[in-house]
Amino acid sequence: xxxxxxxxxxxxxxxxxxxxxxxxxxxxxxxxxxxxxxxxxxxxxxxxxxxxxxxxxxxxxxxxxxxxxxxxxxxxxxxxxxxxxxxxxxxxxxxxxxxxxxxxxxxxxxxxxxxxxxxxxxxxxxxxxxxxxxxxxxxxxxxxxxxxxx
Amino acid sequence: xxxxxxxxxxxxxxxxxxxxxxxxxxxxxxxxxxxxxxxxxxxxxxxxxxxxxxxxxxxxxxxxxxxxxxxxxxxxxxxxxxxxxxxxxxxxxxxxxxxxxxxxxxxxxxxxxxxxxxxxxxxxxxxxxxxxxxxxxxxxxxxxxxxxxx
DNA sequence: ATCTATTTGGACCAATCTACTCCTATTGGC
DNA sequence: GCCAATAGGAGTAGATTGGTCCAAATAGAT
Ligand code: FES
Ligand code: FES
Numbered sequence: 001x002x003x004x005x006x007x008x009x010x011x012x013x014x015x016x017x018x019x020x021x022x023x024x025x026x027x028x029x030x031x032x033x034x035x036x037x038x039x040x041x042x043x044x045x046x047x048x049x050x051x052x053x054x055x056x057x058x059x060x061x062x063x064x065x066x067x068x069x070x071x072x073x074x075x076x077x078x079x080x081x082x083x084x085x086x087x088x089x090x091x092x093x094x095x096x097x098x099x100x101x102x103x104x105x106x107x108x109x110x111x112x113x114x115x116x117x118x119x120x121x122x123x124x125x126x127x128x129x130x131x132x133x134x135x136x137x138x139x140x141x142x143x144x145x146x147x148x149x150x
Numbered sequence: 151x152x153x154x155x156x157x158x159x160x161x162x163x164x165x166x167x168x169x170x171x172x173x174x175x176x177x178x179x180x181x182x183x184x185x186x187x188x189x190x191x192x193x194x195x196x197x198x199x200x201x202x203x204x205x206x207x208x209x210x211x212x213x214x215x216x217x218x219x220x221x222x223x224x225x226x227x228x229x230x231x232x233x234x235x236x237x238x239x240x241x242x243x244x245x246x247x248x249x250x251x252x253x254x255x256x257x258x259x260x261x262x263x264x265x266x267x268x269x270x271x272x273x274x275x276x277x278x279x280x281x282x283x284x285x286x287x288x289x290x291x292x293x294x295x296x297x298x299x300x
Numbered sequence: 301a302t303c304t305a306t307t308t309g310g311a312c313c314a315a316t317c318t319a320c321t322c323c324t325a326t327t328g329g330c
Numbered sequence: 331g332c333c334a335a336t337a338g339g340a341g342t343a344g345a346t347t348g349g350t351c352c353a354a355a356t357a358g359a360t
Binding site: 177178179193196197200207208209210211212213214215 | 304305306307308309
């Protein structure tokens with residue numbers, strides 16, 4: 001089904017919540033309460049985002065998470081990579097660890113790379129700010145995706 | 151990992167094999183032998199492709215499968231849809247059956263649609279002939295993906 | 301007409317992955 | 331020193347996947 005993991009979906013929601021209060025450190029429990037997502041899972045998502053360098057966590061009392069960059073400077077591709085690992089739509093693209101079982105005899109070795117790069121580009125062109133555009137007006141709507149926003 | 155199911159991967163390999171002998175009806179076992187894929191799984195893949203109208207199966211002795219269209223007229227998107235169902239990267243896009251659990255309170259309702267359409271377009275622009283281009287010369291290389299084919 | 305090869309459609313199972321939870325250690329402020 | 335919160339890991343129940351198998355339908359050949 002060409003599914004993106006639900007974690008990535010949550011990731012964007014969580015980032016959106018953080019972006020809505022740019023100067024306020026919010027704890028994982030706080031974010032969970034305001035988004036309606038399972039608290040423990042939100043914690044895990046924020047941990048992964050922190051590892052990826054998209055948010056910075058502060059421990060201790062009055063601690064919490066903060067966006068490490070402005071929403072316009074964060075692409076959806078980065079969120080996907082932080083939560084789901086590198087984009088590799090099949091086992092036959094260069095980045096994949098588990099090589100395709102029939103790559104020796106396969107006629108199409110490497111043919112998926114073009115598709116993979118195209119998808120990667122599509123994800124890179126959309127920023128977090130673009131996804132929040134209907135709510136806050138950060139910047140003009142994306143240029144490449146005019147068909148999607150009628 | 152933004153994974154496309156392995157079935158789709160196999161689907162393209164199988165289609166490629168059929169395309170290499172355009173006038174010859176090939177049985178599932180035949181295709182399996184020539185691709186090195188598990189025979190029973192190849193049968194399942196061809197069944198799904200037949201249901202999707204991409205290949206036409208002829209039963210009985212000397213039967214087999216035949217491409218129902220020319221390779222240039224078959225997009226990767228069609229193969230993906232036939233084997234993996236409609237492209238819906240998250241549970242929050244319009245096409246998805248299982249609605250996102252927090253869509254009521256979610257701020258980003260519908261924001262994934264733009265990304266989804268962009269990916270769909272990327273898949274539609276690549277044809278089966280394009281994927282076989284390194285082997286046979288069907289037509290000029292894809293225009294939109296020049297970065298992918300240096 | 302009968303036989304045989306082959307597709308079709310369905311159900312079926314084992315392995316894997318996912319979403320989610322929980323526990324412990326570490327860190328910083330009060 | 332104590333409390334609040336992250337960091338990092340392990341662990342589990344459920345869903346999904348890749349793969350197999352078998353009965354039924356169908357078309358060509360004898
Ligand atoms: S299908 Fe994997 S290398 Fe061709
Ligand atoms: S995350 Fe599903 S509707 Fe917003």
